Structure formats: structure tokens, C-alpha cells
Amino acid sequence: MSTDILRFATAGSVDDGKSTLIGRLLFDSKSIFEDQLDAVERTSRGRGEEQTNLALLTDGLRAEREQGITIDVAYRYFATPRRTFIIADTPGHIQYTRNMVTGASTSDLAIILVDARKGLQEQSRRHAFLTTLLQVPHLVLAVNKMDLxxxxxxxxxxxxxxxxxxxxKLDVSDLTFIPMSALNGDNVVDRSINMPWYDGPSLLHHLEHVHIASDRNLIDARFPVQYVIRPHRAADPELHDYRGYAGQVAGGVFKRGDEIMHLPSGLTTRVAKILTPDGELDEAFPPMSVTMLLEDEIDISRGDMLCRPNNQPEVSQDIDAMVCWMSESRKLTPRSRLLIKHTTRTAKVMVRDLLYRLDVNTLHRDEDAADLSLNEIGRVSLRSTQPLFADEYKENRLTGGFILIDEGTNATVGAGMIVHAD
Structure with missing residues (x-):
């Protein structure tokens, strides 16, 4: 199985050319079917456009095409011989902040498009802030429409x-600037002859070669248990005592024979086997999904965590977090009662306090804010009914992130990033 998948998000203001850029990537990397291209060419001609409008390849929803905007997070897939890519095309408008948070939260890299004529807009700054808040490790500022x-x-x-x-002012670890014209293909897949002064890579070359293996936390071993496998009444007598723990490795490396600790009990044992559908492994690391067998019988259930005895997450019912509020029908207020889904554990939480609301355009903190409305971001302190096994989000996006759920409707109403657990 090839694990070299690059997930990237695209963001930008309206008409900065995101959809055209993605269309150009798909077109020039030969990742679209002829019938798709034919349909786009027909639509372009029908509109009286001189050039094939590659943006139509990505604006797949009819409502989006009619309005000429992107309103939802659209995922696209394409591959080159070097890598497989998953694109989250996120909307630019401020009222879709939650969509951008959704798209960027799992991304390895973010491309922020800027129109060369207009320069940096308020939205460009907001997108840059959101990508750093979400700890996206690599950032590309694509200065588009250089032909204009x-x-x-x-x-x-x-x-x-x-x-x-x-x-x-931001926490940016890797920043790259690329001048391009998505419409004409300059520096998108192939280097541009129109910008001899630019000696950097094309966008696709950068995407193919950016180093992402070291972005994952391979130090802090974390295995949230998702499912306990017990084959009841198995025909094979050897399986009567079988007890496997299935889940996705959220951090670190687990090897056969390693000493591990179970949380919340604090009991220790060793890894007996690491199994996958393709057979047994000597070791497992993020983001692999595996089943672990342990040497000792310990009472383990969904939501528990396996880690190293000398390297444990914070075990706490009190967390401080940055929360992006996603509900149109209710606001986040102190004393709100919600459900939290953190790794594989779900528990009830109460909002103890709203510490401040953050203006994502100016980075100003409003410490007198009484609530968070749709698309607003603020720092909150939460109290959980069960202990959570958490790391800070900047250390591990999987064990440091969570969602908030409305108990009554079961709707996701917030996404959070743990700043501190105590």
C-alpha cells in the first residue's frame, strides 16, 4: 500500500482563481476523462468564452456553477507517478469559515491564492491565520493572474x-511563494517561459516533492482503541481467547514486544502482535489502522488509550481550547452542555467559560464576548464528565483535536483545538 498521499487545501478570495487552478492541475496532469473535458468545452462555448473554462471541472454543484462561487468543501483526487493527491477546495467567503476549518484540519499543505492585481486582501490574511491555527505544516502563497x-x-x-x-505574527513553519497564471498554465504543472526571473519550482513540482513524512508525530506513541474484537463461539478453538484491539495509530511507533500502558487503568503490558488485513507487521505508525494483541488480559474498551509508560498524554477532565463554532441554530455560551468526541471517546461536557472571542481578521481578542455565533472562533474552557487522554493540538492534531455535538440533534456544532489540558 502506498502511503505517500498529500492532502492539500486551497483557499482564496472570490475570483482569485481557485477553481481554475484545480482545473489546470487536473487537466495538465492528465487526470480528467475526455468526456469531462468535452462537456466543459461545450459549456464554455455555450457561454461564448474564448478559452476552455477549466474552473467548470471543479465547480460541480449546479448552484455553484450558476452563482459562479464555491460554497461547499469539494474533494478532488488525482495522482502522478510520484504521489497521490487529495484536494479540499474550500470556499473563500467569511460566512464559510467552518467549511475552511473542515477542509484544512486534515491537510498537510495549504495553497492560498492571491490575485496579483489586488494583492493581499482581508480574506488572504484570514485564510493564512486559519491554516496556522489548524497547524497545517506547509503553506504556499500562489500569486495568481500574473499574466494580467x-x-x-x-x-x-x-x-x-x-x-x-x-x-x-503567525506560526508558519514552511512558507513558499510561487508566481503563476492558472488560466494559461504558467508555473502550475510546467515552468513558465514568461517569468525567467523566477527560479523556483512549478506548483506541481513543489507538491510532489514537499517533505511530509516528518510532519507526523513519531515520538509520542498514541493508540486510541476504536473497537474490541472478540470472535464469540468461534469454530477454531484457538480463537476462544482471542482479544484484539483495533484502531488507528495517532502518534509514535508501536513495535512487537514494546512495553505499553493502558489508560485510564495505568496497567502495563507488552505488544504481542500487530495485525492488518494483509498479515502481521513488526511495527505500526501513523496513520496506519491495525489490530493489536497484548500479552496480558486487561479490561480495555472503546475510547481507552494505549501509550508508553514514560510518555503519556495529559489525563484530564478540564481542557482549554480554541473552538470554531459551526451551528446556525444555537450559540456557544458559558454553561452550555454538549457532547465532545475526542479520538474514539465520547463524553458529556459543560462550557465553563468563554475566555475571549478572536477576530480572525485583526487577531484582536474580545475578552468581554458573551457568546460565539456561527463561524466565530474563541478560546473556551471545558469540563468533561470523563477524563480525556489529550495532547496539545500543536503537538498532535489527532489527539489534540475534537468536535462538539448537540445532544438533542446529534449535529456537529463546533470543532476544537486543545491549547492546554490540566
Whole structure:
């Protein structure tokens, strides 16, 4: 199984050319079918457009096509000989902040598009902040529509300097700038002959070669138990005592023979076997889904955690977190009662306090805020009825992230990133 999958999100203001860029990537990497291309060419001609409108490849929802906007998170898949890619095409409008949070939360890389004519917009800054809040490890600022500023190096450098200055306020670990024209294909898949002054890679070359293996936390061993496998009344007598623990490795490396600790009991044992549908493994690491067999019988159930005795997550009922509120029908207020889904554990929580609401455009903290409404982000303290086995989100996005659920409707109403557990 090839594990080299790059997940990336695209974000930008309206008309910055996200859909055209994705269409160009799919088209130039030969990842679309001829009938798809024929349909797009027919629609383009019907609209009286001179060039094939590649944006139509991605704006798949009819409502989006009619309005000329992207309103939902659309996932696209394509592959080159080097890598497989999953694109989360996220909307640019402020009222779709929750959609962007959804798309970027699992991404390895984010591409923020900027129109070379307009330069940095408020939305560009907001998207940059959100991608860093969500700890997306790699950021690309794609300065698009360079053909409309005569491929000006001076204009590119202006935008680059302005964004670099803004990025100093953010937690950006890897930032790349690429000048391009998605419409004409400059620096998207192939290097542009129109910008000889630019000596960096094309966007696809960067996506194929950006190093993501070290982004995953391979130090802190974490295995949230998703399911306990007990083959009852098995025909094979050897399976009568079989007890396997299935789940996805959320951090670190687990090897056969390793000493591990079970939470919440604190009991220790060793890994006897690591199994997959393809057979037995010597070791498992993120994001592999495996079944572990242990040497000793311990009472383990869904929502429990396996870790190292000398490297444990915080075990706490009290957490501080940044929360993006996603509900249209209710607000987040102190004393709100909700469900939290953290790794494989679900528990009841109460909002103890709303510490501040964050203006994602100015980064100003409003400490007098009484509530969070749809698409607003704030820092909250939560009290859970059960202990959570948590890491800070900046250390591990899987054990540091959670969702909040409305008990009455079962709807997801918030997404959170743990800042601190105590």
C-alpha cells in the first residue's frame, strides 16, 4: 500500500482563481476523462468564452456553477507517478469559515491564492491565520493572474514582502511563494517561459516533492482503541481467547514486544502482535489502522488509550481550547452542555467559560464576548464528565483535536483545538 498521499487545501478570495487552478492541475496532469473535458468545452462555448473554462471541472454543484462561487468543501483526487493527491477546495467567503476549518484540519499543505492585481486582501490574511491555527505544516502563497500584470517581478516581490511581514505574527513553519497564471498554465504543472526571473519550482513540482513524512508525530506513541474484537463461539478453538484491539495509530511507533500502558487503568503490558488485513507487521505508525494483541488480559474498551509508560498524554477532565463554532441554530455560551468526541471517546461536557472571542481578521481578542455565533472562533474552557487522554493540538492534531455535538440533534456544532489540558 502506498502511503505517500498529500492532502492539500486551497483557499482564496472570490475570483482569485481557485477553481481554475484545480482545473489546470487536473487537466495538465492528465487526470480528467475526455468526456469531462468535452462537456466543459461545450459549456464554455455555450457561454461564448474564448478559452476552455477549466474552473467548470471543479465547480460541480449546479448552484455553484450558476452563482459562479464555491460554497461547499469539494474533494478532488488525482495522482502522478510520484504521489497521490487529495484536494479540499474550500470556499473563500467569511460566512464559510467552518467549511475552511473542515477542509484544512486534515491537510498537510495549504495553497492560498492571491490575485496579483489586488494583492493581499482581508480574506488572504484570514485564510493564512486559519491554516496556522489548524497547524497545517506547509503553506504556499500562489500569486495568481500574473499574466494580467505583465508577469511583473516587481509586483510579485511587493506581495511577497507584504505577506512575509504579516506571516511573522503567525506560526508558519514552511512558507513558499510561487508566481503563476492558472488560466494559461504558467508555473502550475510546467515552468513558465514568461517569468525567467523566477527560479523556483512549478506548483506541481513543489507538491510532489514537499517533505511530509516528518510532519507526523513519531515520538509520542498514541493508540486510541476504536473497537474490541472478540470472535464469540468461534469454530477454531484457538480463537476462544482471542482479544484484539483495533484502531488507528495517532502518534509514535508501536513495535512487537514494546512495553505499553493502558489508560485510564495505568496497567502495563507488552505488544504481542500487530495485525492488518494483509498479515502481521513488526511495527505500526501513523496513520496506519491495525489490530493489536497484548500479552496480558486487561479490561480495555472503546475510547481507552494505549501509550508508553514514560510518555503519556495529559489525563484530564478540564481542557482549554480554541473552538470554531459551526451551528446556525444555537450559540456557544458559558454553561452550555454538549457532547465532545475526542479520538474514539465520547463524553458529556459543560462550557465553563468563554475566555475571549478572536477576530480572525485583526487577531484582536474580545475578552468581554458573551457568546460565539456561527463561524466565530474563541478560546473556551471545558469540563468533561470523563477524563480525556489529550495532547496539545500543536503537538498532535489527532489527539489534540475534537468536535462538539448537540445532544438533542446529534449535529456537529463546533470543532476544537486543545491549547492546554490540566
Amino acid at each position: 500584470v505583465d508577469y511583473s517581478q516587481e509586483r510579485f516581490e511587493e506581495i511577497k514582502q507584504e505577506f512575509s511581514a504579516f506571516a511573522t
